[in-house]
Amino acid sequence: MTKMQPRTLKTRARLLEAAQQIIAEVGYEGLRTQEVVKRAGVAKGTFFAHFHDKDALMEILIGAEMDAFLDRAENAPTPDSVDALLDLIMPLLDFMRCERYVFDVILRHSGAAAKDNIGPIALAFARQDEVFSKILENAPFRKDISAGLLGEGIQAFAIQALALDFCTINNEMPLPERLSVYLDAWLLPKG
Amino acid sequence: MTKMQPRTLKTRARLLEAAQQIIAEVGYEGLRTQEVVKRAGVAKGTFFAHFHDKDALMEILIGAEMDAFLDRAENAPTPDSVDALLDLIMPLLDFMRCERYVFDVILRHSGAAAKDNIGPIALAFARQDEVFSKILENAPFRKDISAGLLGEGIQAFAIQALALDFCTINNEMPLPERLSVYLDAWLLPKG
DNA sequence: TCCATTTATTGACCATGGTCATTTTATATG
DNA sequence: CATATAAAATGACCATGGTCAATAAATGGA
Numbered sequence: 001m002t003k004m005q006p007r008t009l010k011t012r013a014r015l016l017e018a019a020q021q022i023i024a025e026v027g028y029e030g031l032r033t034q035e036v037v038k039r040a041g042v043a044k045g046t047f048f049a050h051f052h053d054k055d056a057l058m059e060i061l062i063g064a065e066m067d068a069f070l071d072r073a074e075n076a077p078t079p080d081s082v083d084a085l086l087d088l089i090m091p092l093l094d095f096m097r098c099e100r101y102v103f104d105v106i107l108r109h110s111g112a113a114a115k116d117n118i119g120p121i122a123l124a125f126a127r128q129d130e131v132f133s134k135i136l137e138n139a140p141f142r143k144d145i146s147a148g149l150l151g152e153g154i155q156a157f158a159i160q161a162l163a164l165d166f167c168t169i170n171n172e173m174p175l176p177e178r179l180s181v182y183l184d185a186w187l188l189p190k191g
Numbered sequence: 192m193t194k195m196q197p198r199t200l201k202t203r204a205r206l207l208e209a210a211q212q213i214i215a216e217v218g219y220e221g222l223r224t225q226e227v228v229k230r231a232g233v234a235k236g237t238f239f240a241h242f243h244d245k246d247a248l249m250e251i252l253i254g255a256e257m258d259a260f261l262d263r264a265e266n267a268p269t270p271d272s273v274d275a276l277l278d279l280i281m282p283l284l285d286f287m288r289c290e291r292y293v294f295d296v297i298l299r300h301s302g303a304a305a306k307d308n309i310g311p312i313a314l315a316f317a318r319q320d321e322v323f324s325k326i327l328e329n330a331p332f333r334k335d336i337s338a339g340l341l342g343e344g345i346q347a348f349a350i351q352a353l354a355l356d357f358c359t360i361n362n363e364m365p366l367p368e369r370l371s372v373y374l375d376a377w378l379l380p381k382g
Numbered sequence: 383t384c385c386a387t388t389t390a391t392t393g394a395c396c397a398t399g400g401t402c403a404t405t406t407t408a409t410a411t412g
Numbered sequence: 413c414a415t416a417t418a419a420a421a422t423g424a425c426c427a428t429g430g431t432c433a434a435t436a437a438a439t440g441g442a
């Protein structure tokens with residue numbers, strides 16, 4: 001590892017705290033780097049010495065939030081139905097749709113970045129795969145495909161349902177209802 | 192409708208042509224509004240009088256491209272297998288992954304915009320639903336769910352496969368192969 | 383043809399994310 | 413402690429998308 005002075009950690013912590021404070025006040029989309037550095041009491045350039053760009057900061061904060069939801073899901077009892085599965089993941093999806101901007105950031109980073117460093121959001125998705133796999137192994141769903149593939153499908157349909165949820169034309173149907181149609185067809189095919 | 196002078200159409204056409212020319216040279220991501228207006232011989236403000244923002248221009252160009260692929264798919268013979276279906280949609284997916292930026296724009300606008308005006312990309316997705324529905328009605332896939340739902344699933348899995356394709360970690364598997372795993376499980380469940 | 387009104391265009395200006403040469407601060411070494 | 417070297421912070425500066433009051437051009441009517 002590279003060397004790092006204690007002061008570096010302090011500055012970074014101040015930047016993160018300032019960012020969280022701002023988000024609490026005006027939301028993710030309303031965050032301005034200028035306001036972050038102002039509250040953290042550092043110069044503009046310092047921000048970019050700590051985070052590659054604004055998106056990188058967002059990734060850290062959003063990824064952490066997603067991780068917290070996965071913690072809870074991991075320690076929940078195995079769902080015995082599609083509805084129970086929905087209850088398990090809705091808190092995470094509610095966060096993912098709290099702002100259009102948040103959803104966009106998540107989409108942009110759900111795969112690893114183009115570079116070799118894999119970001120917090122991509123990590124959260126990878127972890128979601130693991131958590132789902134473990135959960136789905138003992139759940140009463142189709143058994144002709146692996147739990148891993150089952151989980152990937154849930155992810156795909158969740159994204160689809162979220163995207164449509166943001167759409168003015170299609171949002172007369174509540175998210176859980178829409179997703180439940182998808183998951184019924186995916187997890188319990190009758191054909 | 193609002194009135195519109197002939198000159199408006201001319202200016203708009205010049206802007207679009209300039210944009211297309213630039214994209215042919217440096218790609219979608221490399222397009223700068225400044226260069227567009229320069230080549231079109233108009234002022235900066237004129238651009239934004241014709242397009243709400245840069246994304247709106249991109250939507251028009253990308254949506255048109257997607258539409259062209261749907262035209263071709265619509266007039267193709269009914270696919271008799273997952274592989275045949277893949278052959279049908281791969282050209283569209285190849286376009287969608289030609290640039291990371293293009294994929295991001297598509298994702299951002301795959302649902303209608305927050306406003307009441309539904310954009311070209313959202314329209315293309317809606318049309319894709321229709322085209323798929325018609326195609327899938329007579330295809331030898333599962334019959335326990337509607338052709339429309341079948342199509343929505345294909346869309347969801349295509350997006351998922353594309354997102355993973357951009358991911359450095361996961362892209363050792365070619366897109367068609369990855370997608371074929373998804374579609375087998377979705378269209379021809381054995382459970 | 384002349385004027386009034388609507389429509390289109392202009393370009394200086396702004397907001398904001400991001401860069402980088404320079405300066406300051408910390409740390410190691412004799 | 414003094415000095416050299418590495419790490420961190422600075423802030424003037426840039427690039428680019430986007431705004432808007434002012435201006436020009438087209439259109440319809442008397």
